Every structure is written in structure tokens, then in C-alpha cells.
Amino acid sequence: MASILGIFCAANFGLRTLLTMDTFELAIVGAGPAGLAAGVTAAALGLRTVLVDEQPAPGGQIYRGIEAASRHPDSARVFGEDYMAGADLVRQFRASAVKYLPLSQVWQIDRDRNLWIRGANGVTAIGARQVLLATGAMERPVPIPGWTLPGVMTCGAAQTLLKSAGLAPSGRIVLAGGGPLLLLIAAQLMRAGNPPAAILQTSTNLRRAIAHLPRFVSSPSYVRKGLGLVAELRRAGVRIERGVGDIRILGETRAEAVEYIRAGTRRREQVDLVLLHHGVVPNTNLALSLRCEHEWNDAQHAFQPRTHAGLGSSVEGVLVAGDCAGIGGAKAAELRGRIAAYNAATNIERISTDARDRQCAPIQRELRPHLRARPFLDAYFEPPRDLLAPVEDDVVVCRCEEVRAGEIRRIVTEQSCPGPNQMKAFVRTGMGPCQGRLCGLTVVELMAQTRGVSPGEIGYYRIRPPIKPIALGELATRAQEK
Amino acid sequence: MKLTADAIVIGGGLVASAVAYGLTRLGLKPVMLDEGDVAYRASRGNFALVWTQSKGPGVPEYQQWSRLSSDKWSELAAELQSETGVDCGHRRNGGIHVCLSEDELAKRTQVVEQLRAEAPPGRYRAQMISRAEMLKLLPAFGPDVVGGAYCPDDGTVNPLFSLRALQRAFSARGGRYFCDSRVSSIAAAPRAFTVETASRSISAPRLVLAAGLGNKPLGEQVGLNVPVRPVRGQIIVTERLKPVLEYPTTYIRQTVEGGILIGESREEAGFDDTLNHTVSQTLAARAIRTFPFLKQVGVVRTWAGLRVMSPDVYPIYEQSSAYPGAFVCTCHSGVTLGAAHAFEYAKAVVDGHLPEKLGRFSSRRFDVQARH
Amino acid sequence: MFKRVIEFEGPVLGVVINGRECSVPASFTAAAAMLASEDGATRETPISGAPRAPYCMMGVCFECLLEIDGVPNQQGCLVPVAAGMRINRQRGARTV
Numbered sequence: 001m002a003s004i005l006g007i008f009c010a011a012n013f014g015l016r017t018l019l020t021m022d023t024f025e026l027a028i029v030g031a032g033p034a035g036l037a038a039g040v041t042a043a044a045l046g047l048r049t050v051l052v053d054e055q056p057a058p059g060g061q062i063y064r065g066i067e068a069a070s071r072h073p074d075s076a077r078v079f080g081e082d083y084m085a086g087a088d089l090v091r092q093f094r095a096s097a098v099k100y101l102p103l104s105q106v107w108q109i110d111r112d113r114n115l116w117i118r119g120a121n122g123v124t125a126i127g128a129r130q131v132l133l134a135t136g137a138m139e140r141p142v143p144i145p146g147w148t149l150p151g152v153m154t155c156g157a158a159q160t161l162l163k164s165a166g167l168a169p170s171g172r173i174v175l176a177g178g179g180p181l182l183l184l185i186a187a188q189l190m191r192a193g194n195p196p197a198a199i200l201q202t203s204t205n206l207r208r209a210i211a212h213l214p215r216f217v218s219s220p221s222y223v224r225k226g227l228g229l230v231a232e233l234r235r236a237g238v239r240i241e242r243g244v245g246d247i248r249i250l251g252e253t254r255a256e257a258v259e260y261i262r263a264g265t266r267r268r269e270q271v272d273l274v275l276l277h278h279g280v281v282p283n284t285n286l287a288l289s290l291r292c293e294h295e296w297n298d299a300q301h302a303f304q305p306r307t308h309a310g311l312g313s314s315v316e317g318v319l320v321a322g323d324c325a326g327i328g329g330a331k332a333a334e335l336r337g338r339i340a341a342y343n344a345a346t347n348i349e350r351i352s353t354d355a356r357d358r359q360c361a362p363i364q365r366e367l368r369p370h371l372r373a374r375p376f377l378d379a380y381f382e383p384p385r386d387l388l389a390p391v392e393d394d395v396v397v398c399r400c401e402e403v404r405a406g407e408i409r410r411i412v413t414e415q416s417c418p419g420p421n422q423m424k425a426f427v428r429t430g431m432g433p434c435q436g437r438l439c440g441l442t443v444v445e446l447m448a449q450t451r452g453v454s455p456g457e458i459g460y461y462r463i464r465p466p467i468k469p470i471a472l473g474e475l476a477t478r479a480q481e482k
Numbered sequence: 483m484k485l486t487a488d489a490i491v492i493g494g495g496l497v498a499s500a501v502a503y504g505l506t507r508l509g510l511k512p513v514m515l516d517e518g519d520v521a522y523r524a525s526r527g528n529f530a531l532v533w534t535q536s537k538g539p540g541v542p543e544y545q546q547w548s549r550l551s552s553d554k555w556s557e558l559a560a561e562l563q564s565e566t567g568v569d570c571g572h573r574r575n576g577g578i579h580v581c582l583s584e585d586e587l588a589k590r591t592q593v594v595e596q597l598r599a600e601a602p603p604g605r606y607r608a609q610m611i612s613r614a615e616m617l618k619l620l621p622a623f624g625p626d627v628v629g630g631a632y633c634p635d636d637g638t639v640n641p642l643f644s645l646r647a648l649q650r651a652f653s654a655r656g657g658r659y660f661c662d663s664r665v666s667s668i669a670a671a672p673r674a675f676t677v678e679t680a681s682r683s684i685s686a687p688r689l690v691l692a693a694g695l696g697n698k699p700l701g702e703q704v705g706l707n708v709p710v711r712p713v714r715g716q717i718i719v720t721e722r723l724k725p726v727l728e729y730p731t732t733y734i735r736q737t738v739e740g741g742i743l744i745g746e747s748r749e750e751a752g753f754d755d756t757l758n759h760t761v762s763q764t765l766a767a768r769a770i771r772t773f774p775f776l777k778q779v780g781v782v783r784t785w786a787g788l789r790v791m792s793p794d795v796y797p798i799y800e801q802s803s804a805y806p807g808a809f810v811c812t813c814h815s816g817v818t819l820g821a822a823h824a825f826e827y828a829k830a831v832v833d834g835h836l837p838e839k840l841g842r843f844s845s846r847r848f849d850v851q852a853r854h
Numbered sequence: 855m856f857k858r859v860i861e862f863e864g865p866v867l868g869v870v871i872n873g874r875e876c877s878v879p880a881s882f883t884a885a886a887a888m889l890a891s892e893d894g895a896t897r898e899t900p901i902s903g904a905p906r907a908p909y910c911m912m913g914v915c916f917e918c919l920l921e922i923d924g925v926p927n928q929q930g931c932l933v934p935v936a937a938g939m940r941i942n943r944q945r946g947a948r949t950v
Contacts (some may be wrong), residue, residue: 054913056934061912068862068881078860103934110759138914150895150907157911160931165879165886166860192859253905254894272855283914291756399909400916402901415650418494418661419519425526425642428739433721433782433916433927459519464783465757468913469929472720472744473777475784476766622950721927722900722947740900740947775950780927 024050024099026344027115027128029106029286032060033330034322035134036089037337038344039098045345050099050126052106052117054468058090060136061156062330065164066090078191079163080184082330089334107466109290113317118470123477130317130344133287133305134337137280137323140302140383141438142177143390143397143405146249147276151256155185155277168192171272174258176200176247179279179381180222183229186238195236198269200244200260202278202384209379216376219369241267245384249274278383282324285437288463290315296456299378300327301388302441303460310343311336319344327378332370335363389445397446398439400432408443412450419459420444433469436461483681487513487658489688489831490677492665492700495525496641496816497823498692499648504828505690506655513684514652515663515677517696522712522755524694525816527787529717529745530641530737531730532818533577535608535633539593542600543842544796548815549605551822552635558821559639565654568647570639571738577636578619578731580772582626594631608633619729624774630731638730640738641817648824665693668703673807675704690831691810694790695753697798705804707845710812712753712788716761717745718769721780727773734769734776742776744769748789755786789814792848799827799836799843806834810845856889867937884941885911885918885930892943896920896930900947920944 026042028035031053042049059066063086069075070087093100104119114125139154146152155175161167168189173196175186186196209216217223233240246261249271259268281302284294293314294303304326311319321340322333342356351359390397393406407427411417420443423429429443430436436443440461448455466475491502494516502514534552538544552574559572581587591610598606611632616623619632653659663679668689675689689704691697701708722740730736734744747761762784770777790812792798797813809831813819830836836844858879865880871891878887885908888896895905897919908918911931920930921942930941 054932065862065881068864069860072860072862074860105932108759111756114759116759138912139910148904148906150893150905153908154910157909160911161856161886161889162860165882165890166858166862167856167886167890168859170855170857194859254907399906402899402904411646415646415653416659416661418516421519421526422661426646428642431782433780433919434914435783437914462520464785466781466784469721469780469782469927471777472718472766472779472781473770475718475781476763476770476777478763724947724949726950778925779948779950 023127028132030134031058032136033334034337036093037334038341041338041341043096052101105468107468123474134322135324138283142276151254155275177278178202198239205382212376219373222373311340335367398429401428485684487686490686491690493692500820500823503652504824516661539596554821562647566650570644572639574637576634579631626771670704670805689808704808705802713791714749714751715746800845869939884933
């Protein structure tokens with residue numbers, strides 16, 4: 001039988017590969033506010049720290065391109081003060097002793113906490129005593145008819161092009177969806193010279209949010225900023241349509257028009273570009289591939305890694321901070337990154353738990369007001385049910401494998417299906433290159449709504465390495481060959 | 483909730499689904515009890531070959547049983563397609579075993595000759611072929627390929643779609659499938675079984691254990707010795723490519739969708755189904771030696787599955803002598819043997835006795851070994 | 855179509871997009887360069903041949919897959935441009 005099955009592999013000769021590897025006390029994945037702040041703090045505590053990030057410059061998505069942008073006179077006017085605040089954090093990071101690996105994708109963290117990285121010099125591996133996942137957030141998928149057409153992007157994509165390349169869309173732009181970022185990005189596009197023709201806002205959920213209103217108004221900066229954006233957009237003549245439903249994008253080979261219903265009437269806008277957005281969700285594929293336990297956050301309609309007070313995950317030596325541990329925004333991410341660094345230092349007995357608690361107490365105090373506004377925002381901008389799980393059968397849910405909502409629903413009703421992993425087996429959802437990032441939550445919501453249970457009961461995909469694309473030849477690379 | 487049924491099948495993978503579907507074909511209305519979404523599922527981690535060319539040297543019964551199933555797979559696939567509309571992806575256009583050294587070639591030649599000698603005349607159709615002949619079949623073979631074996635009777639299915647089709651057809655014929663139904667206990671009497679799950683109590687005169695690695699503890703409750711253990715195997719799948727590998731090989735094949743599957747390793751690791759990175763490296767390196775073009779091809783996923791292995795690797799088919807009506811059906815080749823389980827094993831369950839040709843697979847063979 | 859509205863400082867280099875020579879800032883990714891010079895689909899899916907274009911620009915959606923210097927299925931939004939880089943639309947599944 002051994003000859004039939006052929007390749008017999010000794011389990012423990014992986015140890016040999018470790019010998020030539022550089023080992024750090026803390027390895028951080030992600031150069032957004034959480035990762036940067038954690039790096040600065042850890043280096044100040046004397047931890048030998050490495051930060052690995054796939055972008056060419058520090059900042060993550062929120063402070064994307066901040067170094068180049070901060071040298072340009074138009075940036076402050078276009079992007080606003082919150083963005084420019086990132087420059088200081090990046091400066092501190094650059095001045096720190098953290099070893100920084102840009103343009104480097106972590107495609108696997110193995111069970112010995114080695115980080116496998118694909119960078120400019122091919123595949124390398126580094127070891128780590130503590131790993132901090134600071135992989136941030138991604139925009140929630142907005143599966144509506146026509147969302148796969150060219151000429152449809154996320155709002156964040158347009159913002160990224162503006163921040164990192166100074167590129168803005170020309171022609172007639174319509175933004176659609178919900179959440180606080182929708183207005184901010186509309187304003188940034190307007191300041192960059194091309195105001196959107198319209199902003200289509202889905203219905204907000206004041207009834208669900210009302211209980212959180214007192215705490216929200218006690219965070220005056222959020223209220224002031226939100227009202228300021230609306231006023232600015234209105235002054236510029238940008239039309240804001242509220243309470244919009246049944247948004248669909250029309251076109252054969254590209255988006256040509258967007259249709260929606262408002263006040264009982266179907267309306268249509270001609271478009272050159274539609275930008276979709278409905279909030280952000282934790283970017284959890286790396287944590288999932290490590291088999292960190294995740295929990296359903298019902299307020300934010302997303303899964304997040306289960307963490308304890310020290311920001312540790314269920315996997316020993318793996319911490320999680322920033323938006324990938326639950327959405328809290330940039331400032332909260334920065335503060336939680338610092339807390340994570342103190343905990344990593346405690347975990348390897350570099351500082352005492354007393355010292356950690358002393359250092360973290362003021363950070364925790366500073367964190368509180370930033371988290372105070374969140375429950376209201378989560379409730380007020382709760383995505384409508386038909387955006388979480390498309391009602392129409394022919395809406396594409398899995399963009400990679402082109403699986404439609406109806407097919408998923410049919411499996412649940414016709415033959416029963418224990419969960420998203422069996423669904424993956426049955427109809428190939430999540431089997432394509434994005435590994436479920438763009439369909440996972442929708443598949444779970446579809447199954448949950450069809451069965452009438454909470455998405456938390458449905459569970460999520462098991463995510464397998466490599467979580468970033470590598471060639472088979474790179475997978476075959478052994479560490480000592482680097 | 484209390485239920486009664488004609489039979490209870492414990493398990494939800496290919497083995498259980500094939501037997502359960504087979505029972506519905508014979509007019510029974512069984513219940514199938516599956517676990518939750520993240521159980522150890524060999525059905526979702528296998529290599530999907532319907533293979534005969536290497537099956538059972540020294541055990542002619544196994545060679546014949548595998549060939550019988552391979553011969554009947556077309557019928558099963560056609561039947562499932564007409565009942566469910568799902569294409570199981572069954573293709574039987576021949577399969578290749580690749581040898582990367584003279585040593586491998588010599589060992590394989592021995593296996594092929596032994597199997598031919600042990601088969602009825604003309605029934606074993608694999609033959610050793612030269613490197614030049616290999617290249618005629620698949621021009622993509624690399625310079626390290628020294629030769630191999632080819633068998634026209636071998637092929638592949640899509641095991642995931644097959645599972646879906648079997649379960650769909652089972653439900654359509656009146657079977658009841660329950661997921662999240664881990665069995666907590668079995669109360670057994672001859673031809674009267676009551677199985678408890680968290681939410682149900684199900685009684686039936688027939689019981690089939692087809693729960694893979696779960697058969698060992700379940701078997702103990704109905705007087706069946708099922709000494710299975712997990713053997714970990716890892717698989718790599720690549721991005722979709724336009725058709726490039728017309729024939730499957732033992733360790734590398736192109737799926738109907740276009741991805742290349744690379745497997746399979748064999749590792750004793752208990753119930754640990756995490757990936758061993760060293761194994762991934764070895765699999766990748768060997769695949770590139772076999773087909774050098776793969777070096778540039780993107781990897782989409784790697785995963786580990788747990789095979790269900792008996793001490794001598796062969797299936798265990800048995801009816802409990804203490805509790806007649808309770809059967810066990812377990813093997814590590816649930817794909818190849820799918821048709822045999824659906825058509826033949828199900829019939830044995832309904833008949834109430836296993837046919838003589840399956841006597842070689844009785845678990846009593848392990849008792850004999852223990853006495854030596 | 856995307857136009858450059860803020861000129862961040864930095865060098866400019868020459869790339870070849872769908873066979874046409876273009877000058878782009880070195881800060882562009884391959885996907886940004888494509889969006890700045892072409893409208894419409896940048897790839898066709900391997901399954902139905904449906905037209906697609908970059909969607910998220912942050913490395914999660916895999917819609918910006920491009921053929922870069924002859925290698926297909928590269929995430930265009932994560933690859934910075936380099937002098938002489940050849941960036942092409944791609945059609946269907948990869949051939950080998």
C-alpha cells in the first residue's frame with residue numbers, strides 16, 4: 001500500500017528549515033495604524049520586532065500613500081485632517097528600530113509561528129515568538145444586480161487611487177450604499193475636482209440606533225464631521241438621495257446606468273462609474289487560516305477573532321489588534337496596537353504584568369471615547385437585509401466562481417446543507433482565487449436567512465494557506481535555499 | 483423528537499451517502515445522520531480517482547471489488563444525472579502512474595505483473611509503458627519521468643458534486659438527511675436499533691455505520707470491531723488552466739474546472755488535520771519534476787484530510803453477530819468504491835447478509851492476527 | 855476612466871499597456887496604470903468569459919488580475935510599475 005500512496009513524509013524534518021531563519025520576538029502583519037503603533041511601542045520596549053506589509057509604503061489603507069501625500073500642498077484640502085494625522089505615526093515608525101519589510105505578502109503562518117513571505121527576493125521565512133495580526137478591514141461586499149460589471153468599484157478603491165496615485169474618476173459618478181465613509185469619499189472626490197452626480201443612500205435604521213444616541217452625541221467630533229460633510233456636499237450641489245432601495249446596475253459590457261427606488265418611484269441615473277460602499281468588515285483570512293476561533297458580531301454583521309483582554313487570540317502566541325479584531329476606526333486601532341505591543345512584551349516576560357497594566361491604563365482611557373460612538377454608527381448604518389443576502393436569484397454572490405444567490409438558496413431548501421464548507425463543496429463558492437473574501441459573509445447570510453437562524457450558528461469557511469497567491473515553485477522553496 | 487425509519491445510516495460522506503442512496507433504490511426510507519460543517523470529512527479531502535491499476539496486489543478480492551465498482555461508476559453517474567441534474571464529472575478515459583526513477587519503475591512493474599497474474603484472464607488491463615509512450619499521452623511530462631503504467635479502465639469523478647448528487651437523490655427518493663446530528667448513543671437489540679442525537683431519537687431495524695473514523699467508537703456499541711485510524715494526506719490545488727492534462731495520473735490531475743490537483747501524501751499524525759509545510763514543499767517539488775510547467779502556476783489552496791485506514795489498508799465490511807441488522811462499511815477509497823457501495827453493499831444490508839465475495843473484508847481477520 | 859488630478863512628486867517611467875507605450879508615475883500600480891489609460895474590462899473570467907475590471911484596489915477581490923511581463927493572473931493592484939513593464943488585459947483561463 002505504501003507504494004500505492006507513494007510519497008511518505010517524515011513529520012519532523014521541518015525543524016531543519018528553522019535553523020537558518022531569522023527569528024524575531026514580535027512579528028507584525030500589516031502597516032496600518034494598529035501595526036505601526038504596535039511596532040513603535042514594541043521597539044521602544046526593546047523587542048526585536050519585524051513588520052511585514054504588502055504595500056510599498058507604511059500607512060495601511062486608511063493612511064495609504066501618506067508619506068508622498070503629506071509632501072503635496074493639495075493633500076490637506078482634499079483628504080482632510082484625519083488622514084493627514086497619519087503622517088506623524090508613520091514618521092515615528094520610520095524612526096523606530098522596527099525591521100520593515102514592505103511589498104511582502106505573508107502567505108502562510110505555520111503551526112510553529114514561522115511567517116512565510118513572498119517578496120521582491122522570492123520566498124523567505126522568518127520565525128517569531130509572538131505574532132500580531134493587524135490586517136485591518138475590507139469593504140463589505142455589496143452584492144447587487146450588476147455589481148460585477150466594469151465601471152463598478154468600491155468607494156474605497158476610488159479613494160485608494162486618489163491617495164496613492166492622485167487619480168480621480170472622470171465622467172458621471174454615482175456613489176451608492178451607506179455608512180459614514182460614503183460621504184467622506186464623495187467629498188474627497190468633489191474636492192479633487194469631480195463632484196459625484198448623486199449619492200444614493202440606503203435607508204438608515206434610526207429605530208435600532210436610537211438607544212445608542214446619547215453616547216453618540218457625547219462624541220461631538222463624529223457629529224460635527226458628519227454634519228459638516230453633508231453641508232459641504234450640498235453647497236457644491238451634490239444630490240443626496242436618502243432612503244434608496246433596490247439598487248441595480250445596468251449595462252452589457254460595462255455599467256451604463258444605475259436604477260433604484262425612492263419614495264415608491266423607480267428612478268434611473270446614467271453613469272460612467274458607480275462606487276459602492278456599505279461599511280467595512282474585519283479582514284480575517286490570515287487569522288482564519290491560523291484557526292483562531294472567531295465569533296459573530298451581531299452589531300457589525302461580521303465575524304471577528306475571539307480575543308481576551310490582552311488582545312490574544314485562541315491560538316497561543318498570536319495576538320490581534322485593530323479593525324481586523326472588530327471595527328473601531330483608525331484611532332482605536334492605533335491605541336489597540338499599542339496595547340497589543342505591551343501584551344506581547346508581557347507574554348515573553350520582557351515586562352511585568354504590573355508594568356503592562358500601568359502603561360495600558362491611560363491608553364484604555366483614551367480608547368473609550370473612540371469606541372463610544374461605534375454602537376450608534378453600527379446600528380444607524382446597518383446594511384439592509386437585501387444587501388446582506390440578495391433576494392434575486394441571479395445576483396452573483398461568488399465573483400470568482402460565478403455562483404448566484406439562487407443556487408445557494410436552492411441547496412439549502414432542497415437538500416439541507418450543514419454549513420458554508422459543505423456549500424463550498426457543493427457549488428464551489430469560495431473556491432476561487434479570493435478564497436471567499438468577497439462571498440463568505442453573503443453565503444453565510446443567505447444560509448442564515450433561508451434557515452431562519454443567526455449567521456453565528458451557520459459558521460464560516462475554513463481558510464487554507466496560501467492566503468496570498470504564490471506559484472507552485474515558490475511553495476516548493478525550502479527556507480535554507482533563500 | 484422520536485422517529486422511525488427503515489434503516490439508519492450514520493455518516494454523511496461518500497461512503498454513507500452511497501449506501502444510503504442504494505437503500506432508497508431498493509425501496510427503503512432510511513435516515514442519514516451527518517455531523518456538522520467542520521467534521522473530519524475525507525469526502526472533501528480526497529483525490530477523486532476511480533482507480534483500479536494498483537488495487538490489491540496479494541488480495542485478488544480487492545482487485546475484483548475495485549474493478550466491479552469502476553465498471554459500475556458510469557451507470558451510477560448516469561442515474562444520478564437523470565435523477566438530480568447534477569453531473570458527477572465521471573470520466574473514464576484511462577489513467578497513468580508516473581515513475582521518476584528506475585527503482586520506482588522496477589517496483590511498479592512488479593505490482594502490475596502481480597495484479598495481472600491474480601486477475602481472471604484479460605480482466606486486468608494496465609501495462610507498463612515507456613517514456614516515449616508516456617510523452618505521446620501527455621507531452622507535458624518532464625525529463626525526470628522515466629516511464630510508468632497506463633490503465634484504460636481508470637478515471638476520475640468530481641467527488642464533491644458526486645456527494646451532492648447522492649444526497650440530493652437520496653432525499654428525492656424519500657430518505658431523510660439530518661446534519662448537526664452527532665450520535666450520542668446507540669441502544670441495540672437484534673434488528674432493533676435506537677440511535678440518540680442531541681435533538682432526535684430514531685429507531686430502525688437496520689443500522690449502517692459509515693461514519694469513517696467515527697466507526698471505531700460507534701462499532702463498540704453494537705458489537706463490531708472497527709480498528710480504523712487516521713492517516714493524514716495533503717493536497718494542493720492550483721489556479722484554473724486551459725485543458726493541459728488529458729489523463730489523470732496517480733498524484734497529479736487536472737479537474738474538469740481546470741485546476742491542477744496535486745496529492746497525495748501519507749502521514750501518521752493522529753487526528754491532527756493541520757498542514758505540515760514540509761509535506762507541501764515535497765509535494766510541490768515532486769509535481770514540478772513530473773510536469774515542469776507547474777513551477778510557474780499559481781497555488782489557490784492546500785489542505786490536509788484524514789484518510790480512514792484499517793490495519794491492512796483494506797475495507798472493513800461486517801454484520802454484527804451480537805446484533806444482526808447492524809453493519810459497518812468503511813474504507814479509504816470511498817470514491818472508487820462508490821458504485822459498489824450504492825449497488826452491492828446496500829443490497830447486502832437489505833438482504834440481511836453479506837455476500838461471500840466480501841468475506842475477505844470481515845473484521846474477524848484482525849482477531850486472527852491478534853491471536854498469532 | 856481615471857485622470858491624474860494630484861501630481862505627487864516622484865519619477866515617471868515608461869510602460870507598455872496593451873501594446874501601447876505610456877509614461878506613468880513610478881508610484882502607480884499596474885492596475886492604476888491600466889485604469890489611467892483604458893476604459894472597460896481588464897479581463898474576462900475563466901468560467902463564462904464575463905467582463906471584469908479592478909474592484910477593490912486593495913488586494914482582496916482578485917478582479918484586477920492582469921498579465922504582467924508575460925505572467926498571467928497577477929494582482930495588478932499590488933504590483934508597482936517598473937520601467938519597461940508590459941501590462942496586458944487577460945482573457946479566460948491561463949494557458950501553459
